[in-house]
Amino acid sequence: MLEVAIIGASGYTGGELLRFLHTHGEVEVVAATSRQYADTPVRKVHPHLQDMSLEFTNQSPEDLNVDLVFTATPHGASMSIVPGLVERGIKVVDLSGDYRFDDIHLYEKWYGLKHENPLEAVYGLPEMYRDEIKKANLVANPGCYPTGSILAGIPLVKAGLVDTLIADSKSGVSGAGIKPTPVTHYPNISDNIVPYAVTTHRHLPEIQEKLQKYGDVRVSFTPHLVPAIRGIITTLHSFPNQDITRDKIQKMYQEQYRDEPFVRVLDTGEIPRLSAVRGSNFCHIGCFEIDENGRLVVVSAIDNLVKGASGAAVANMNLMCGFKENMSLESCGLHP
Numbered sequence: 001m002l003e004v005a006i007i008g009a010s011g012y013t014g015g016e017l018l019r020f021l022h023t024h025g026e027v028e029v030v031a032a033t034s035r036q037y038a039d040t041p042v043r044k045v046h047p048h049l050q051d052m053s054l055e056f057t058n059q060s061p062e063d064l065n066v067d068l069v070f071t072a073t074p075h076g077a078s079m080s081i082v083p084g085l086v087e088r089g090i091k092v093v094d095l096s097g098d099y100r101f102d103d104i105h106l107y108e109k110w111y112g113l114k115h116e117n118p119l120e121a122v123y124g125l126p127e128m129y130r131d132e133i134k135k136a137n138l139v140a141n142p143g144c145y146p147t148g149s150i151l152a153g154i155p156l157v158k159a160g161l162v163d164t165l166i167a168d169s170k171s172g173v174s175g176a177g178i179k180p181t182p183v184t185h186y187p188n189i190s191d192n193i194v195p196y197a198v199t200t201h202r203h204l205p206e207i208q209e210k211l212q213k214y215g216d217v218r219v220s221f222t223p224h225l226v227p228a229i230r231g232i233i234t235t236l237h238s239f240p241n242q243d244i245t246r247d248k249i250q251k252m253y254q255e256q257y258r259d260e261p262f263v264r265v266l267d268t269g270e271i272p273r274l275s276a277v278r279g280s281n282f283c284h285i286g287c288f289e290i291d292e293n294g295r296l297v298v299v300s301a302i303d304n305l306v307k308g309a310s311g312a313a314v315a316n317m318n319l320m321c322g323f324k325e326n327m328s329l330e331s332c333g334l335h336p
Helices: 012-022 078-087 104-111 126-134 144-158 203-211 246-256 306-320
Strands: 002-007 027-033 068-071 091-094 138-140 164-171 218-225 232-238 263-268 283-290 296-302
Touching: 002 012, 012 027, 012 306, 068 078, 068 306, 078 091, 091 306, 104 203, 126 144, 126 306, 144 164, 144 203, 144 218, 144 232, 144 246, 144 283, 144 296, 144 306, 203 218, 246 263, 246 283, 246 296, 296 306
Parallel strands: 002 027, 002 068, 068 091, 091 138, 164 218, 263 283
Antiparallel strands: 164 232, 232 296, 283 296
C-alpha cells in the first residue's frame, strides 16, 4: 500500500485529492496537513467526505515519513518545502507554479518571486510527458487554464498550421480558491462575467512555453470569472496558414488523442459543455468551426479542480508509482 500525505489539504484542491484517494485501492492517506484546522476531522471541513475518519494535523514536512507527498501549497511556499522532501527520497507532486517552467527567469518575471530552490521537474501533463512522468521523482502539476488551452492547441501547433493562438477562457469561481474575496462575493460575481489580468495573467507564459515545444507559436490569453462553481471553457481562435476543412481538423484531433484516456474529441460542430466534465478528469474538445474570414474556433472544457488540478495530480501519482493511469479517476461528468 502506497502511503501518501497532502500538505495544505483544507482547500478545494485538497478536498478533491482526498475524494479521489479515498477510493483508490492502492493508496492510504496517512497525513493531511492544515495549520488552521489541526486536530479537526476532515469531514468537518470537507462535508462530502463523511466516511473519512482522518483528522487534519499540523505536521512539518520534515516529520512526514511517506512514499509520496502532494504539495497543495501557494506559489512561493512549495519551493521551501519540496527540495527537502525530494532529498529524502520522497516522490512529490507539486500543485503550485513553482516548478512548472523550464526557464526559471520566466517564473521570476511573471510570479514576482525570486526562486530560491530550483530543481529539475517534469511538467505533469501526461498527454505531453507520460514516459518522463513515469520515471520522475518531482512532477509539477500544470495550471488549470494551461491544461485546457494546451490540449486544445497541440494539434494545430504540431501540424504547423498556426503561428498565433488566442485563448479566451471562462472559469468557475472555485478557481479563485476557498477564501472569499470582494471579487468572488456572490453579489459581485452572480449575473456577471469578470475579465481579469486581461493581458498579464501568469498562466500565459506557461501556455506559450509548453506549446512552443511543438512549433514557433505566439499565444495571447485572457481569463474571465463566470457565475459557475466549477469548470473552464476555453475558446481558442486562430487563422490557419492554409486552406483546411473542419472535418480534417477534427480528424487531426482524433489522431492526436486517439489513445488518451482522459481526452474526448467530440463530433464536428458539437460544443463542449462544462456540465459534461464536471467532477471528472476528462477534457472535451470540439467545435472545429471555420468562419468566412478563415478564423478557426476550437473549444475545450475541463473541470478546473479535477483535470485542472487534483485529478491530474492523482493521474501523475498513478504514473509515478506504476499504477494504471486512470485508477480512481474513471467516473464521467455530472450532467446536468
